Every structure is written in C-alpha cells, then in structure tokens.
Amino acid sequence: MKALVYLGPGLKRIEDRPIPEIQAPGDAIVKVVKTTICGTDLHILKGHVATCAPGRILGHEGVGVVDSVGAGVTAFHKGDRVLISCVSSCGKCESCRRGMYSHCTSGGWILGNEIDGTQAEYVRTPHADTSLYPIPEGADEEALVMLSDILPTGFECGVLNGKVAPGSTVAIVGCGPIGLATLLTAQFYSPAQIIAIDLDDKRLEVAHRFGATHLINSKDGKAAQSVKTLTNGRGVDTAIEAVGIPATFALCQELVAAGGVIANIGVHGEKVDLHLERLWSHNISITTRLVDTVSTPMLLRTVQSGKIDPTRLITHRLKLDQILEAYDVFGRASETGALKVIIST
Ligand SMILES: NC(=O)c1ccc[n+]([C@@H]2O[C@H](COP(=O)([O-])OP(=O)(O)OC[C@H]3O[C@@H](n4cnc5c(N)ncnc54)[C@H](O)[C@@H]3O)[C@@H](O)[C@H]2O)c1
Ligand SMILES: [Zn+2]
Numbered sequence: 001m002k003a004l005v006y007l008g009p010g011l012k013r014i015e016d017r018p019i020p021e022i023q024a025p026g027d028a029i030v031k032v033v034k035t036t037i038c039g040t041d042l043h044i045l046k047g048h049v050a051t052c053a054p055g056r057i058l059g060h061e062g063v064g065v066v067d068s069v070g071a072g073v074t075a076f077h078k079g080d081r082v083l084i085s086c087v088s089s090c091g092k093c094e095s096c097r098r099g100m101y102s103h104c105t106s107g108g109w110i111l112g113n114e115i116d117g118t119q120a121e122y123v124r125t126p127h128a129d130t131s132l133y134p135i136p137e138g139a140d141e142e143a144l145v146m147l148s149d150i151l152p153t154g155f156e157c158g159v160l161n162g163k164v165a166p167g168s169t170v171a172i173v174g175c176g177p178i179g180l181a182t183l184l185t186a187q188f189y190s191p192a193q194i195i196a197i198d199l200d201d202k203r204l205e206v207a208h209r210f211g212a213t214h215l216i217n218s219k220d221g222k223a224a225q226s227v228k229t230l231t232n233g234r235g236v237d238t239a240i241e242a243v244g245i246p247a248t249f250a251l252c253q254e255l256v257a258a259g260g261v262i263a264n265i266g267v268h269g270e271k272v273d274l275h276l277e278r279l280w281s282h283n284i285s286i287t288t289r290l291v292d293t294v295s296t297p298m299l300l301r302t303v304q305s306g307k308i309d310p311t312r313l314i315t316h317r318l319k320l321d322q323i324l325e326a327y328d329v330f331g332r333a334s335e336t337g338a339l340k341v342i343i344s345t
C-alpha cells in the first residue's frame, strides 16, 4: 500500500508498505477512505515531537471502512463505515474510566506518532471498540474527518477548559483550523464577544465568516491594547492559545481579565515564560490539555443536526498519491489559503 512516511526532521516521502495486520484481539484494520493533514504533523516534521520516530507513517485523522477485526472486537464488523479518533482508548484503565482518554495507559495519541497512522491506504486501529465511531447512514464523510481531531480539540481544550459562558468575552489567538474549530464550537454557549487574533488577514476574514465579532491583526504588536479597548479595560474572560509558540502564550497572559482563564491548546516545542510577577494576584486559571475526544459523540450529533457545518473548513481536495503536494499546499497556508486538505485514497 502507499503511505506517507516521516524520515526525520524536514524529511518525508511516499513509500510502499505492507498492509498492516491484526496484532492484538482489540485491533481493527481500516481501509482509509479520507484523511487529512494536521498542524501537529508539521510539528512532527520540524522534529518537535520526540515520541514520533523516523519511519513512522503519519496521520491521526480520517474515515474508512473496516476491513478486518481481531477476535475481541464486538462493536464493529467488516464493511462498517467508521470515524477514526485521533486518540485510542482502552476504555478500562484508570485514565479512561475518568474520561481522560488522552492518557490511556495503552493508547492515547499514538496514531501517526508512536504507531503507524492514517495517511496510508490502510491503518491498524488498536482498541477498536472504544476508539472508532460508527458513521451514521447518509452522513457527509468529509465533515466527519473534522471530528477525528480538530473539533474535539477546539471544543475540549479551548471551549470547555476555557469555561466559555453566555455573555462572556473570548479571545482566540491563532485562527488556523484549530482556532476556527474553537470558534465554531464556542458559539454553542453564546459568548457576547469573540475576538479573533492572527497575523494573517485571510484567516481573520474566515474567522469573521465563522462568527468572530471582532478581528485583530497582531502584526503591529498592539493586540493587547486593542482587546483592552474592546472590553472596557478588563481583558477577556477566556483567552485561548491556538498557535503553540511563546509569543502567543505571552499575549494570552496580557489579554486575560482578572478571574479569567487562559486555555492553552497549542503544542509547544520550546520553553515558555509565565509572568507570575504580574498574574499572581489576578485570580486567573491556566489550563492545558491533550484532546481526549470524549466529546466526539456529542459533536457528531451537532454535525448531523446541522448545528455546525465543519465542511466550511475544507479548502482543498487531493488524492493520496498527491499527498506531497497536499503537504506543500497546507504548509504554505498564508499563500494558498489552505485550512483543511481532504486526501482521498
Ligand atoms: N492540545 C491538543 O490536543 C492539540 C490537538 C491538535 C492540534 N494542536 C495544536 O494546536 C495548534 C494550532 O493548530 P493548527 O492546525 O490550527 O495550526 P496552524 O499552524 O494551521 O495555525 C496557527 C495560526 O496561528 C497564526 N499565528 C502564527 N503566529 C502567530 C502570532 N505570533 N500571533 C498570532 N497568530 C499567529 C498563523 O497565522 C495561523 O493562522 C498547533 O500547535 C497544533 O499542534 C493541539
Ligand atoms: Zn491533529
């Protein structure tokens, strides 16, 4: 089968690999129908993710058809159409019983990281019963690719951890696919203001179409001042970091109002400063989270009922044998306008 393989920092290529086989009774082999590229794949390619070794097939998002199942799998059968979660969960360990699937002792975010991923014709999915989701009859499968990672990430790490509430004020720093997924799902709670912040005017325009009430291009270094003006000097109740660099976490520390929350989503590859010399007295909370995907069934219902339309995030469609081109388009998002690139096998 064809697969996109990480070969070390800055290096990737399409390789011919054997079709994966069942290794444990809980495994399923899924024929991938559609997958996509995540900002985190770009982090891996920069060498920021130490757990991902050279030789790994990348990708942790996708939908497909079950090709075979291990003896212990009871919820899925050959031919079932499934959504693949970016997080594998056994459903039994202490973390899974707490709903913290990201820290499953035999799962978590392993796909396209510690085990081979979905940017291939087939993928082995461990703990299939509790890590795959049946695709409802008639569902738009491209929309569901957005449920593997980005919608649960924006919702759980940004909106839930950030305690977005009716009438509250929210700033989202970074309007890539994750920031935009946060923006879509924040609106479940009707905040009064959603301030979108980015360096890229094109992405800010998209944020406006997705429901941001105010746009700030932070290029001039005056974003904190603009947010203060918009919030009567208070700052925001929820400052969401959706980039993963020191500068944007620093900005969130300037934006957060007394009593507010900084909800970090970004994957950080380097040391970041925390300004407790100023924040110690501000009654703030800081949250971090690796997406658990506990909200996937709920988000699936909101997509099925038309409450949110994640296909608005899809900008490009390519075939698996064009995946190097897909990476190029996705990696040069400021020029190409790419958000999510659907890759079909
Ligand atoms: N916590 C989790 O479980 C989890 C899951 C998935 C992704 N992530 C992480 O979320 C982050 C965002 O992902 P993405 O796919 O949207 O990434 P992306 O790179 O597509 O988007 C980042 C956005 O931030 C903007 N930006 C860059 N520097 C900026 C600055 N100084 N000020 C303001 N805006 C700036 C860029 O213009 C871009 O629009 C990444 O770090 C990714 O690894 C975390
Ligand atoms: Zn991801």
Ligand SMILES: [Zn+2]
Residues within 6 Å of the ligand: 089, 090, 091, 092, 093, 094, 095, 096, 097, 103, 104, 105, 106, 107
């Ligand atoms: Zn577990």
